[in-house]
Structure formats: C-alpha cells, structure tokens
Amino acid sequence: MLDAIIQGVLLGGYYAILAAGLSLMLGVTRFLNLAHGDLAVLAAYLIIYLVATWHMPILWAIVLTLPVMGLLGWALQAFLFARTMKGGFLLPLLTTFGLGAVIQNGIYGVFSSDVKSLGNFIGNLAWASWKLPGHISVGKLPVYIFVASVVVLVSLQLLLSFTKLGRAMRATTVDEEAAELSGIDARRIQRATVAIAMVLAGLAGAALAMRSLINPYTGPTQLIFAFEAVVIGGIGSLWGTLAGGIVLGIAQSLGAKISPQLFQLFGHVVFLAVLWWRMKGAGSLGIVNLLRSLKGGRA
Amino acid sequence: MSISRFQYERWTPAGLSTVWTSCVILAALAVAPLVLPATAVEKLTTLWIYILLAVVWNLLAGFAGLVSVGQQAFFGLSAYLTLRLVEWGLNPWLALVGAAFIAGAIAIPISLYALKLKAGEFAIATWVIAEVVRICVMFDPLVQGDTGNSLIALNAYAPDFRRDVTYWLGLVAMAGFLVLTFRVLRSKIGSAAQAVRDDEEAALSVGVSVMQTKRIIFVLAAFGTALAGSIWLASAITFLPRTNFGVQWTVFMLFMVLVGGLRTFEGPILGALIFFVLQESFSSYGVWYLFGLGFIAIVFALALPDGLWGLIRQKRGGDLLPMGTLLKQAPIENEAS
Amino acid sequence: MLEVKNIQAQHGLLQAVRGVSFSVRKGEVLGVIGANGAGKTTLFRAITGVHTDMTGSVTLNGQDISAVRPGKRVAAGLAMVPEGRRLFPDMSVRENLQVAGEHGRRGDWTMETVLDALPALKPIMRSLAGNLSGGQRQAVAIGRALMTNPDVVIMDEVSLGLSPIAIEGLYESLAQLKASGKTGIVVVEQDLRRALTFSDRVICLLEGAITLEGASGELTHDDITSAYFGLSAKGEERSAAHA
Numbered sequence: 001m002l003d004a005i006i007q008g009v010l011l012g013g014y015y016a017i018l019a020a021g022l023s024l025m026l027g028v029t030r031f032l033n034l035a036h037g038d039l040a041v042l043a044a045y046l047i048i049y050l051v052a053t054w055h056m057p058i059l060w061a062i063v064l065t066l067p068v069m070g071l072l073g074w075a076l077q078a079f080l081f082a083r084t085m086k087g088g089f090l091l092p093l094l095t096t097f098g099l100g101a102v103i104q105n106g107i108y109g110v111f112s113s114d115v116k117s118l119g120n121f122i123g124n125l126a127w128a129s130w131k132l133p134g135h136i137s138v139g140k141l142p143v144y145i146f147v148a149s150v151v152v153l154v155s156l157q158l159l160l161s162f163t164k165l166g167r168a169m170r171a172t173t174v175d176e177e178a179a180e181l182s183g184i185d186a187r188r189i190q191r192a193t194v195a196i197a198m199v200l201a202g203l204a205g206a207a208l209a210m211r212s213l214i215n216p217y218t219g220p221t222q223l224i225f226a227f228e229a230v231v232i233g234g235i236g237s238l239w240g241t242l243a244g245g246i247v248l249g250i251a252q253s254l255g256a257k258i259s260p261q262l263f264q265l266f267g268h269v270v271f272l273a274v275l276w277w278r279m280k281g282a283g284s285l286g287i288v289n290l291l292r293s294l295k296g297g298r299a
Numbered sequence: 300m301s302i303s304r305f306q307y308e309r310w311t312p313a314g315l316s317t318v319w320t321s322c323v324i325l326a327a328l329a330v331a332p333l334v335l336p337a338t339a340v341e342k343l344t345t346l347w348i349y350i351l352l353a354v355v356w357n358l359l360a361g362f363a364g365l366v367s368v369g370q371q372a373f374f375g376l377s378a379y380l381t382l383r384l385v386e387w388g389l390n391p392w393l394a395l396v397g398a399a400f401i402a403g404a405i406a407i408p409i410s411l412y413a414l415k416l417k418a419g420e421f422a423i424a425t426w427v428i429a430e431v432v433r434i435c436v437m438f439d440p441l442v443q444g445d446t447g448n449s450l451i452a453l454n455a456y457a458p459d460f461r462r463d464v465t466y467w468l469g470l471v472a473m474a475g476f477l478v479l480t481f482r483v484l485r486s487k488i489g490s491a492a493q494a495v496r497d498d499e500e501a502a503l504s505v506g507v508s509v510m511q512t513k514r515i516i517f518v519l520a521a522f523g524t525a526l527a528g529s530i531w532l533a534s535a536i537t538f539l540p541r542t543n544f545g546v547q548w549t550v551f552m553l554f555m556v557l558v559g560g561l562r563t564f565e566g567p568i569l570g571a572l573i574f575f576v577l578q579e580s581f582s583s584y585g586v587w588y589l590f591g592l593g594f595i596a597i598v599f600a601l602a603l604p605d606g607l608w609g610l611i612r613q614k615r616g617g618d619l620l621p622m623g624t625l626l627k628q629a630p631i632e633n634e635a636s
Numbered sequence: 637m638l639e640v641k642n643i644q645a646q647h648g649l650l651q652a653v654r655g656v657s658f659s660v661r662k663g664e665v666l667g668v669i670g671a672n673g674a675g676k677t678t679l680f681r682a683i684t685g686v687h688t689d690m691t692g693s694v695t696l697n698g699q700d701i702s703a704v705r706p707g708k709r710v711a712a713g714l715a716m717v718p719e720g721r722r723l724f725p726d727m728s729v730r731e732n733l734q735v736a737g738e739h740g741r742r743g744d745w746t747m748e749t750v751l752d753a754l755p756a757l758k759p760i761m762r763s764l765a766g767n768l769s770g771g772q773r774q775a776v777a778i779g780r781a782l783m784t785n786p787d788v789v790i791m792d793e794v795s796l797g798l799s800p801i802a803i804e805g806l807y808e809s810l811a812q813l814k815a816s817g818k819t820g821i822v823v824v825e826q827d828l829r830r831a832l833t834f835s836d837r838v839i840c841l842l843e844g845a846i847t848l849e850g851a852s853g854e855l856t857h858d859d860i861t862s863a864y865f866g867l868s869a870k871g872e873e874r875s876a877a878h879a
Contacts, residue, residue: 026419032418032419032422032423034368080597080601083601084600084601089366089418089419090360090364090366090561091600091604093366093368093419093422094553094557094596094600095596095597095600095601097368097550097553097593097596098554098592098593098594098595098596098597098600099593099597100593101550101589101590101592101593101596102590102593102594102597104589105586105587105589105590105593106586106590108586109586109587109590164738164739167727167731167734167735167738168735168738168739170724170726170727170731171724171727171735174724174725174726174727175722175724177686177706177718177722178718178722178723178724179707179724179735180685180686180705180706180707180710181684181686181706181710181715181716181718181722181781182710182735182736182739182740182780182783182784183707183710183711183736183738183739183740183741183784184707184735184739185705185707185708185739186707187705220546224423224426224427224430227423228427231420231423261434261437261438261444264430264434265431265434265435268427268430268431268434269431271427272412272424272427272428272431275416275420275424276412279415279416
C-alpha cells in the first residue's frame with residue numbers, strides 16, 4: 001500500500017512535466033493541443049535515434065533535442081496553430097488531431113512499430129533502487145525524474161514571476177488585448193509559450209522513454225493523462241499540475257496493485273469524479289483550491 | 300393562435316427534385332445486391348457505415364456544437380453487447396439491432412454527466428468515458444482482455460444471405476438516419492440545437508431548453524454510431540476491443556465531416572464518399588496512407604474550413620435540400636397552424 | 637503628430653464609424669464627446685489597432701501605422717487607456733507598470749517619474765491590481781500607458797464609474813500631464829462640462845461621424861447640443877434638451 005503510494009507520487013512527477021506544457025499552452029494561447037502526447041513521443045524517438053544510431057551520450061542527446069522541440073513549437077504556433085485559432089473551438093481540435101495522426105504514422109513509417117526504450121542505454125539506473133525500511137524499494141530513476149519535475153516547475157515559476165517574458169506571458173494570459181495595448185507583441189509571446197511547452201514535452205518524452213517502453217501510438221494515452229493531471233490540479237495552476245499528477249499517479253498505482261488493468265481505470269475514475277465535483281460548484285478549480293479552502297485560505 | 304400574413308415555404312422545387320432523385324437511387328441500391336458481385340456488396344456496406352458515422356457526428360458536433368472525441372464508446376459497445384446477447388441465446392440479427400438500442404439507452408445516463416461540460420473538457424471527458432467503457436468491457440470473460448471474440452453465430456447462415464442482409468441493414472440504417480437527421484434539423488429541435496450552438500445564453504433567454512435539446516441530439520448520435528458499430532461487426536465478424544473502441548473511429552468521422560463540409564447536410568455524405576475512395580485506393584500504403592489523411596485534415600482546416608461542400612455551395616449558390624424555412628408574403632391570409 | 641484620415645469601421649454588417657478624420661498636436665488636448673453608441677470606443681479601438689475590421693489611415697509623426705499590430709503602434713508612440721481600465725488583475729501594480737515599461741518605448745517616463753506624476757500609486761505598488769478601487773485602477777491604467785512613453789495617449793471613458801473625488805484627483809494629474817506639454821492627449825468624456833474646460837479642442841461624434849469640431853472656448857451651448865443630439869434647426873434644441 002505505502003509502496004504503491006510512493007510509486008504513484010513519483011509517477012506524478014513525470015505527469016507534471018508533461019502536463020505543465022499542456023497547461024501553459026491552454027493558459028496563454030487558449031489552445032488545447034491534442035497532439036501534445038504525440039510530440040512528447042516524437043522527442044523520445046529523436047533521443048533514442050541519436051543514442052542508438054549515433055551513439056551519443058543520453059544527456060547530449062536530450063540537450064540537442066530540446067532546442068529542436070522548441071523551434072518546432074515556435075514554427076507550429078506561427079504557421080499552424082495561430083491560423084486555426086480564428087476558426088473557433090472546433091478547428092484547433094481537428095487540426096491537432098490531424099497533426100497527431102501525422103506524427104504517429106510518420107514515426108511508424110520511419111522507425112517501424114517496434115517498442116523502444118532508453119532503458120537499455122542508461123545502465124543500471126533502469127533498475128537501481130534504494131531500500132527503505134519495511135521492504136519498500138524506491139527506484140532511483142523515478143526519484144530523479146521527480147526531482148527534475150520539481151526543478152522544472154520551480155524554474156517555470158521563476159520565469160513567470162521575475163522575467164520580462166514571464167510577465168508578458170501572464171499579461172497575455174489574462175487579457176490579450178490589454179497586453180497588446182501595453183506594447184506586448186502577443187503573437188511573439190504565444191510563439192515563445194508554445195516553444196517552452198514543446199521543450200517541456202521533449203523533457204517529458206525523455207523521461208517516458210527512460211522509465212518505460214514506447215511505440216509510435218503511445219502519444220494519445222499520454223495526452224489523456226496530461227489533461228487529467230491538469231484538470232485534477234486545476235486549469236491554469238502551475239503547481240496544480242504537480243498536485244494533479246501526484247493524485248493521478250497514486251490512483252493509477254493503487255489500481256495497478258489490485259489488477260494491471262485497473263491502472264488506467266482508477267486514474268480515469270478520479271478524473272471524472274473531479275470534473276463532477278467541479279460541476280457541482282464546490283470549488284472553481286481543482287485539488288489545489290480544495291486544499292486551500294480546507295486550510296481556510298482564499299481560493 | 301395567431302393569424303399570419305406570411306406563408307412558410309419549406310420546399311423549393313430544387314429540393315423536391317433532390318428528394319425524388321434520392322428515392323430512385325435508394326430503390327436502385329436496394330435491389331443492387333441481386334445483381335452486384337459479392338465484393339462490391341461488401342464494399343458498399345462499408346460505405347453505408349462511413350456515411351452513417353459521418354452524418355451522426357456532423358449532427359452532434361456540427362449542428363449541436365458537441366465536439367465529442369469519444370463516439371467509439373458506442374461503436375464498440377454495440378458490437379460487444381451483440382456478442383453478449385448472442386451468448387445469452389438471442390438470434391444474432393436481433394442481437395445486432397437490439398445492442399444498438401441498448402447502447403443508445405446507455406447514452407442517456409452518460410449524457411447526464413457529459414453534457415454539463417464545455418468545449419475541451421467535454422471533448423476529453425467523452426474520450427475518457429470511451430476508455431472506461433473499453434476497460435470495463437475487457438473484464439468480461441467473454442472478451443478475455445485484449446483477445447476479443449467473434450460473432451461466429453452468423454456463420455450459421457449462408458455467406459450470400461449474410462452479406463446481403465448486412466448490406467440491407469446498412470442501407471436501411473444509413474437512409475433512415477439521413478431522413479431522421481433531415482427531419483430533426485428542420486424541426487424545432489434542429490433550430491433549437493443551432494441556437495444553442497451559436498449562443499447558449501441567448502438560446503436560454505428565448506426559452507430553448509438547452510439540456511433537453513443537447514440530450515436528444517447526443518442520444519440520437521450515440522444510437523446512430525452504435526448501429527454503425529453493429530453493422531461493422533456483422534461484416535467483420537471479429538471483435539477486438541482495441542480496434543472497435545479505437546479513437547481512430549472518431550478521427551475518421553472528423554476527417555469525413557471536415558473534408559466534406561461541417562454543418563451542411565450534404566457535406567458528410569460527400570466526405571464519406573471521398574474517404575471511402577481514398578481508403579479503397581491507398582490503404583495498401585499502410586501508415587503513409589494514414590499520415591496522408593492527417594495531412595489532408597490539416598490542409599483542410601487551414602485552407603478550406605467549410606469543406607468541399609462549402610466550396611460547391613459557394614459556386615452553385617444553394618444546397619440540394621432546403622434546411623431552413625423560406626418566408627414568403629402570402630397572397631391571402633392563412634392560419635399559421 | 638497624430639493624424640487619422642477617413643476611418644471607417646464595421647461590426648459585422650453594422651457600420652459603426654463612417655469616415656472620421658482628425659489630428660492631435662504635441663501638447664494638445666482633444667476632447668471627444670458623443671452619446672452612447674456614437675462610435676467613440678470603436679473609433680479609438682480602430683486607431684490603436686485592436687479593432688481590425690476597418691479602413692483609413694493612421695499616421696504618427698509622419699509614420700504610417702495603419703497596418704501594424706497594436707503592440708507596434710505602442711512602440712511607435714501611441715498609447716491607449718482602454719475603456720474599463722483592463723488591468724492585469726492577478727499582477728501587482730508594480731508589475732502592471734513594469735510590463736508596459738519593458739515592451740513600450742524608452743524615454744523620460746520611468747517608474748520614478750510615473751510615481752511622481754501619480755503619487756496615489758506609491759502606497760499600493762505591491763497590491764494586486766484586481767483588489768483596487770475604481771480611482772486607483774484608473775491611475776494604474778494611466779500610469780501603465782505613460783510607461784510606454786507615448787507621444788499621444790488616448791483615454792477612453794476616462795471618468796466613467798469613478799466617484800466625484802476620484803475624478804477630481806484624476807483631472808489634477810491629467811492637468812499636470814497637459815502642463816508638461818510633451819504629450820498629445822485625447823480624452824473621451826461623458827461629462828460635457830469637463831470635456832470643454834479641460835480640452836483645447838473638441839470633436840463631437842454622432843452615429844459614427846463627426847458632427848462638430850472646434851476650439852473649446854469658441855463653441856456655444858447651442859452648437860454642442862445640436863451636434864450631440866443630431867439636430868440641425870435651432871428651434872428643435874429646446875425639445876431635444878428635454879428629451
């Protein structure tokens with residue numbers, strides 16, 4: 001039981017990295033990117049390719065892939081997303097669905113459908129663990145990924161709070177027009193945001209490929225998990241993605257403890273329950289606000 | 300009861316001629332299996348399924364604004380329920396139709412939940428619900444997880460008979476839903492649905508029951524998708540949870556409606572035809588074909604968001620069937636009822 | 637300095653602005669009056685570039701900015717205090733000012749000089765903009781516009797929803813800004829008396845077109861009421877005033 005909870009919390013770190021990018025895009029550009037999971041998987045394949053074929057050290061492969069993902073995000077926003085956003089809510093959904101199909105089948109066409117993983121290239125890190133009292137063993141890799149997620153979120157928080165770009169992103173999030181009237185080029189800020197979101201997706205892809213097996217069609221499920229983490233944590237809340245990711249991770253690993261098929265089901269049920277609870281109007285946004293309201297703070 | 304000095308003109312001469320032409324085509328299609336080769340009958344059955352899927356998704360997303368990514372829930376569910384009903388001893392043909400009705404009925408409780416959500420949340424929640432349904436179905440020993448099962452009971456019938464009945468089932472379901480969609484869209488529900496899609500608050504303020512309207516459309520669309528799922532099972536025989544509940548069904552529906560023309564009556568039919576032709580000509584290219592479909596979807600979203608029918612309508616200046624009501628000054632006073 | 641020519645703007649099928657032209661010089665205050673729905677807000681949203689369904693030319697210091705995005709117009713020296721203030725509510729007052737300072741033009745207006753000009757902001761620098769009173773919000777909105785070092789600043793519905801005391805304080809600050817003589821000011825004002833006393837020149841809008849233009853001191857009461865209500869004959873003025 002405790003074992004499953006610890007696994008779940010650590011899994012939540014990975015979800016937080018994936019969800020933070022999705023959430024950032026939803027906030028600043030109001031764009032739900034259904035290809036977010038596929039883009040993470042694309043990054044994972046790039047890293048695996050660099051490591052397996054070019055024998056590049058993993059760290060170098062990641063360092064090389066992230067800026068590529070950033071550029072890709074910039075270009076996607078400039079040439080694709082921004083153009084479909086004028087068409088209301090439906091077109092972005094259709095476009096990113098189409099993009100997802102392009103990425104999945106493109107990966108399949110180039111790299112074949114074999115399952116891949118970075119697990120073979122990270123030596124004993126793939127299985128190394130610390131032993132805790134009570135026969136609980138904690139994998140080193142999940143802990144490192146969790147720590148990375150906290151580092152990522154702290155960096156994002158610092159970026160948003162204390163930099164010129166971050167302030168412009170926050171201004172654009174609440175009122176694009178007023179931001180423009182303050183001299184901000186909202187289009188550039190949105191491109192930068194998507195670039196950052198894609199770097200985060202790349203990082204999440206690296207984490208995913210290290211801790212599990214992937215195939216070209218892994219993306220959509222990852223998107224669902226990311227969206228679930230965002231909703232459980234509260235849309236628009238940065239640390240909410242970590243809280244939501246942890247709740248989702250715990251639900252999944254508790255489910256998996258009972259039966260492997262319950263891994264996904266428990267996560268889905270928690271997600272649907274949180275949505276239901278929000279519809280009932282008990283609170284506007286997610287777990288973070290629930291915790292705040294329990295503490296008596298303002299939501 | 301008010302006396303109106305206006306006459307409601309719901310049928311244009313062009314519209315009437317479209318109806319008569321359609322009736323003749325349908326009659327010809329109904330007797331087609333008697334003369335066509337077996338493969339052609341099978342292919343046409345697939346086409347009916349595509350048209351049915353496109354038409355109901357357009358009804359749901361285009362006309363009512365309910366962008367569901369989870370219609371595969373009903374597509375897969377009716378296939379599964381058919382197997383279950385047959386396992387309990389029901390005649391397979393009855394089971395196929397009965398399963399679609401049950402799946403449609405299951406849409407009612409789902410609508411109680413899902414219709415309270417908006418936009419992106421609705422889209423993802425329907426997807427998650429479809430996943431939940433799939434996972435639950437996979438617990439049934441009849442399905443055995445990923446293994447799936449087959450509708451072997453249908454093998455008791457002669458192949459020709461089986462093929463033809465499936466064809467007619469598909470034809471009737473498709474034609475029935477075309478007529479039903481047409482009537483719904485021209486009824487009070489149709490105008491209410493479009494009012495809701497365009498502005499929910501305004502629709503509320505003029506007394507449209509938003510929830511009721513959405514629910515009717517949602518359940519109708521679920522039933523139509525479920526029928527398509529049943530007919531698919533009848534022609535494919537095998538049931539694989541990850542295939543029948545696959546999100547690719549929604550991707551296909553989206554593709555057909557987007558390429559044909561969202562929010563038009565004719566567009567989805569055209570889109571389904573195009574999809575069918577693409578599928579027949581290029582599906583042997585495997586993943587690169589699917590890659591191309593995604594690419595075409597993106598191109599349409601960017602360059603032709605109203606789809607091909609939108610383009611055609613612009614060129615010829617009207618629909619084949621009148622969706623709205625033409626208001627004409629009447630020569631004499633007549634009663635509005 | 638700012639010269640707009642033949643501005644036309646639409647809301648779908650509705651023609652909201654029909655061929656408006658005017659100019660504002662350095663250090664000049666242009667008052668804009670007109671009834672609700674006369675097209676004032678749409679006109680200035682078109683001039684600043686946030687309303688894009690428009691035609692006509694906008695020139696600032698000889699540079700044509702009709703086709704560029706609002707952010708670029710701000711960088712060229714055109715700022716607007718939008719109707720309803722439109723602050724960033726979950727950012728502090730300091731951040732609201734800072735964000736404009738970072739993206740607008742550099743110049744004499746800095747955090748210090750803006751605080752000197754709007755001393756009411758000093759005690760609230762750390763508060764969230766969403767928690768302020770109406771008068772404080774308006775001061776922040778003006779400060780935010782000044783931070784971009786504009787040559788011309790447009791203030792839409794500048795005193796709408798403010799208490800009489802807040803309006804008094806606001807116009808004291810604006811008077812100082814006017815006295816500095818560096819900036820052209822456009823004030824959209826519902827209070828005709830205010831508009832006439834504070835501005836050098838006045839234009840009156842009716843149904844999207846200018847019905848009156850002139851130096852504030854030279855306009856008679858009759859001129860203004862007939863332009864405001866759209867009456868041509870003087871005899872109708874009395875009934876209009878009662879309407």
